[in-house]
Amino acid sequence: MTNHGNMYGPDFTFLGIERCDLDIPSSYADADVVIVGAPIDSGTSHRSGAKFGPQAIRGGDYLPHDAERPHLALRIDALKEMKVVDAGDLLMPGSDLVASLEVLAQATEKISRAGAIPVILGGDHSIASADVAGIARHRGMGKISMIHFDAHADTGEDQWGALVGHGTPMRRLIDTGTVRGDRFLQLGLRGYWPDAKTLDWMRDQGMRS
Template sequence: MTNIGNMYGPNFTFLGVPACDLERPETYKGADVVIVGAPIDSGTSHRSGAKFGPQAIRMGDYLPHDGERPHLTLRIDGLKALKVFDAGDLFMPPGNLEESLKVLKAATEKISRAGAIAVVLGGDHSIA
């Protein structure tokens, strides 16, 4: 379950949450949520490019915030109420959908065994 970083520039985390390493459980000990990117587009039927989705989502709002982001109905700020970490993107074997899904399954099982909820940033519709 190798984590891959950005080829250019710094590694951004989702909304500036702390980074963690799935190979080092102590880096996400006590986490409520662990975010993981699944840069995969092997299941795309026409246009490739979905593999860039996880980093695009992170870069859409990469600066840490001091302000609150409460849920409009619940009035709870999930990033303050929960312990959230970002494990970065997993390495997905290019062109091998079956192996990529095995990598993703292993990662989400590891997160679940640690007592956290896995939030997956995709990727194509094969992981939905």
Template sequence: MAIQFRGMTRYGPMYGPDFTFLGVPACDWREPSSYADADVVIVGAPFDGGTSHRPGARFGPQVIRGTDYLPHDGSRPHMAMRVDALPNVRDAGDLEVFSGEIARSCATIEDAVAFIAGHGAVPLILGGDHTVTWPDVAGVARHHGAGNISVIHFDAHADTGDIEFGSLYGHGQPMRRLIESGAVRGDRFLQVGLRGYWPGPDVLDWMADQGMHSFHMSEIVDRGLAAVLDRVFELALDGCDGVFLSVDIDVCDPGHAPGTGTPEPGGLTARQLLDAVSRICHELPVVGMDLVEVSPPFDHAEITAMLGNRVVLEALSGMARRRADGAGPRWNRAKPLLEGRGSAQRDPETAQHDPGSAQHDPGSAAQRDQPA
């Protein structure tokens, strides 16, 4: 996709070399014919002008796309089947955003996201700081209707501030702006992983008045993440047609995600986040998603970049598994990896196929209909 950026023609990311997420076909978000057969369109929002502490998330889309070391041919052993997650995915490159111009950048992002959603694809936005979630969700809500989608928000921080550092716009305020605008109902805002020492009592009172549901890490530790997600799922589809999933990488403990703008100790593990994203995208009708706050300048050995890459891949795989399963019943996560596999348990005519394929695994059809 060719874009004009400061008088130069570019094809894809604003920063660094031009390539797509794991090599999927490129598209132009302004040309629906270029993604007419796509289920998901990835687009970068390389904006960190709303950052309050450590910058660098503008470089997030680049490393999320490119930090990998293996080909991905659709084999998902942990899902007990083969899921071709990538063939129905396109990458529209990065949107042109404007340094120092938050309102203008947000308008550009919202228009692009709304356009993609309006042409039948799920927008998956790579940030960028969490400011971009405001236009991301607003764009999806513009298509699906204000108040018709819920938001599942993984984050160390509530991001419901009012005026921060003299501005209404920044990465600590997008959730308040979305609720105030009517794009999302307060009682369908579901936050997971909050911790730390902000916000203060006045903001917490405002959140309670809106009917928000916020699950602190202390509650997750006591009840278990699976039980918390069960409750989140109950609430998410009550009166809503779809779910927007917003993942701030700082929901993870800094030991698992050091490369972020506002790290906070005591968070989720990488394993917990990947499992949660996979489950959400498999079991719920996800109509939009973003991954934000990956800041490469503060990363170590690409730990955070790799996690970000895998968050996106797990989301795509969960969506693909949902399509394969129809209504999206849960598969048995506890099923032993090699159960039902091996040449003795397979039809000789299909022995050359991937042993992880559900259609060639005698036990998988029954197993995936059982609750985990």
């Protein structure tokens, strides 16, 4: 079972858009975008709570979509121009981070193969390796590029001995050949991290920031 509504809150969709079920391909066969919640925070360092992110994002957009609020600059309403559906939250075994990330990777691969763009509501930063990995399984390992907006590079070699965590996803993407370093662009990075050793590794991979 990959779809479990909203695991940590009321079962409503983003902006009240149509619901789909990832286990029923016909429910999103004509979709341009599929929204998925990834309620997980077992990859965090100090503070839990990111698993409530999907619920908070859906709940924060309390006004239903009525096609009456176009983008101020583009003058179009994205939900009017595209078919966007919400698959709810993935059923993720929160105590097993690796298994949870595999659930997400399978979901994004499925959405990509259906011809839609997956939009993931997280969740801690560890999910960044899984959602990209799923797309790469469809599009080809090492064949996709990534633009990463973040205050930190998330290229740690490990996180207190663990290879998977919120500070390591970009390194895992490169180490596994999912995304080549020279196809990485990182925007918004600031101190206090990475350290000099990690910055040297990033330079050697061809990463740009």
